[in-house]
Amino acid sequence: MEFCPSCGTLLQIDPGTGSHRLRFFCPTCPYVCAIQNKIVRKARLVKKEVEPIFSGDDAMKLAATTEASCPRCGHGKAYFMQRQLRSADEPMTVFYMCCKCNYNWRED
Incomplete structure (x- = not known):
């Protein structure tokens, strides 16, 4: 270059x-x-490992719980976390994990 x-x-x-x-x-x-x-000349680009938003298998289990219906199994309770992924004038994104089947989903 x-x-x-x-x-x-x-x-x-x-x-x-x-x-x-x-x-x-x-x-x-x-x-x-x-x-x-x-x-x-060829140079290989080294890609950095990207850490997930929630690291570790039990990270969501440390989060608060709320009443939310799981889209997969219908269970009525889920762990949740909120993150500001877009601009500050946009609402926060809520990440859920079902307490029963561990299915993950989000609401923007």
């Missing part, structure tokens, strides 16, 4: 036509640079 020395934008490749050679160009400013050497 090459970046524009003028504005810092990621440069794009212009494949060129006819006698024109390959070149880099900046999509935001007039910077253009001829590609002198072909450089090919």
Whole structure:
């Protein structure tokens, strides 16, 4: 990856036509640079492990309980937690886990 020395934008490749050679160009400013050497390198991206919102098998069992009907088994009690997933002016998302069958669902 090459970046524009003028504005810092990621440069794009212009494949060129006819006698024109390959070149880099900046999509935001007039910077253009001829590609002198072909450089090919592969680098594997290392993905970070993402921790779930509730970590551990028993995390929800530490939450408060409420009366809620399970969509799977119909049981009337569930553990629940609230999280603000969207912007502050939107309502919180409520996560439920059935006390009987451990089915998880959410309400936005």
